[in-house]
Amino acid sequence: MRTIRVIGIGAGNPEHVTVQAIRALNTVDVVFVLDKGGEKASLVALRHAICERYITERPYRFVEARDPERDRNPSDYGATVEAWHAARAILYEAMIEGELGPDECGAFLVWGDPALYDSTLRIIERIVARARVPFTYDVIPGISSVQALAASHRIALNRIGAPIHITTGRQIADGLPPDADTTVVMLDGHPRFDHLDPDLTIYWGAYLGTPDEIVLSGRLGDVAEAIGRTRTEARARHGWIMDTYLLRAP
Template identity: 50%
Template structure:
């Protein structure tokens, strides 16, 4: 049968790989590298750079494939995601069959950690026949964010909510907590919150050589974040960012 190793790679910095991750990559018969289009070519290149640096097994093969795009025409968000995941699972299956066959070890490099706001495990569950799944944990973007600012994630005895930009925009600051971490926010939804009493710690490309950070009271930091984010995206063609909001 197929063994599928989902390997957390942090932010793509080879220094973020654990020894367990390196062993799994060198033990793989096939490593899958997804391509997300010209605008995000750097993401595939970072995966290639990791493989080139840490994989010394001469029998390990590399297979690249184009990721399907998510249909923006369907109004139902969950339906769009579900159809997208099914299309990705189909591409995985076809790529594995073409390059490896019905048995062997496959590795897929996953940004951050496969368990946190990532759908790789859900997509893997759609494969047929079902592979044996192994998860190699990685450094999360939350860890990279708090490290970049040298701050603790939580207040003393305080809860933390991890949410998305979509939910922050639609529902506001999560009730019942003084700290929330916001991921997957392409719209900078923090700018729509009442800023009084809120501080923000933001990072773009957290943990990468291109890392940029801003922090401070939300009202003061918002224009700085918007300007630096736009400038970085214009240069790179894409941006991954994350931020922590805290009531003072």
């Protein structure tokens, strides 16, 4: 029976890879990687570096495929993501069927943690439901960008007894939830802060865990412009950006 391992590899620092993940990597015959284009080649390169560093007990091979394209600013976000997941499921299924032997183990290396704002598990579930290619699978957790952000800013995620709301930039376009104490925002492709309380404290970070890491914090009304300018410059310099931020009520 084929085996698939969905392995969280952390937010960018190879030392985020856990002992459990290293042990899982050393059972793998094939590492599946999606190519997202030249601008994000460094994300593929990091996966290669992690495997070269930690897989020491067996030979393995990389299988790469081009990630299906999707509209990043769709009029119907839900339908667009649904179609993208369906295309990915067909691609993953073909990779598993064509590149993984009947008794081999394959791995998808997931940025951050597979359970937090990542599509891999949903796509694996789609393939299982189709029942065309039989396999078993397990999940190895990883350090998320949320944890890396808090560590870089040397803060606790929550205040004593208070909740944390984790969401996306799309969900706060009309403001934060009522009575929000701490809000962590991910996947915000076009962050804007002019509709938010300027007295919020923001902790922002980009390229967390990598040598290119940038962190800024302060009263939102004082640092929002600097964050926007820094983000624009960094994106132009690298061709891509992944950032996360935490907003805390005064």
